[in-house]
Amino acid sequence: MGIFIEFALPIFKTISILILIVAYLVWLERKVAAKMQSRIGPYLVGKPHGLLQPLADALKLMLKDDSSPKNSDRLLFNFGPIWVMVVSLASFALLPFIFDNQMINTNLALMLFIAISSLIIVGIFIAGWSSNNKFALISVIRIIAQIISYEIPLIITLLVPCIIMGSLGFSEIISYQKNSWFIFYPIIGQITFIIFFISSLAEGNRIPFDLSEAESELVSGYTTEYSGIKFALFYLAEYVHLFGISVLGSIIF
Template identity: 45%
Template structure:
């Protein structure tokens, strides 16, 4: 027994560096994951409340004060529900699909810079990594649709797959525009190249690409008005129709995490991430007493709060779209993706090339 513990200690000493690195990283990951999951939970609550107020209803208001405990109640309910596995379905793949969706949705957060120093993994090919991870999200949907052994689920998965393939190209071209403007694949460098004021951000020179990126983002996450994959009126619930309990909940969480990811990326790529919209040097000094002055300075300076504000704005837009637009027909979605969005991105990349060649101020100086 003593020998065994000694051996274990020996091993842990040999791999001390690796072990400390792993534990350090795990703590950082949980620091990202836990707030994200809480935001996801309250995002569902916000969605129900906002849509309710847009439609003149009250929304959830029974559980807790103003219905604030509703997400917890939903979670508990889904957790204790029975997981039904359909007959003749592929059990392994059926259970694997939600795991894949969840993993991929959260893996992309590894390279998101929350602040000038707050980033889990500051890799050079950050944008490429995000593109790769978002393109993997489709596997969860396809596997779920196929393994369910249900016609509705398979049709939903097929619709979703063709939709994601179509809009991924437009999304990729929009990102090419950002890469050309910033000259880097690193997300931190992309933000730093937008330094200045609100008009130095990339949304001004890349306005069409910004619009296309956000539209493609809405389509990639299968949200209204592009939610043909779920299509309640035609396919019941699309690819996750056979899932119950936690399986359904995991798909749900992944979808909302993806929405938050797209919002965060839009704010990073086109709206300067953690950069402040004000140019501090032109504002001058504040003639206030010490404490208030410090708080004000902190608020106008660059920081994580600007990133959060921008991200929350785009998250609100997702809900706003859902409350406003009716669902696209399937062939209309395909036409919009292939025949409108992709040609616009190609043309705008060409125009941007001219901008860069003539060094148009202040973005391409």
């Protein structure tokens, strides 16, 4: 029992807070995009401003029929979304993102984070490959090329502050910035931040780097054949990963 509380409780706490944050970030994105395009956005579910919309979406996706295409590799097809979700959640064990919540504190945290989060691509690759769909296949080819090529500048920009601060551990990096953030470090700080920002957009597959999901050509990329809870896992994992990179950015800079 004691072990259970010691290990499971913080994990449960982190995951639930994380999913709540991500759900409402999606809601916020939809609202802001709507404002830019002179629309209203979600407003019906949960009267003031459609605040319950994320819950309704999640419920709808969970209740949907689970289907998989003919001739697909059933085992890998089911394994893909689980892998992506698990990996993107696992990377949060290292991030001190809320209430002092860092579960693992090592002085190799940054390196571990990069290593774990770059495993996401394996799940996406499995998903695209196993769904027996040419759109998904082309999307996966694109996404691998993109992520591999943008990961290099991302890691190099992360190394710059680490060399200056002399540590890879997040707590040391944070305490180093007690007086002034790294982004205010003359010249180097700004340049690295700009490169980091651009390549993190590419890492998270966001516009304008959404080649893998290019809606107009590839229908919806590697998630074309997914529906229901498996699609929800992909969707959530994408935003969790994005949130993770943003947290990393706010820690380093």
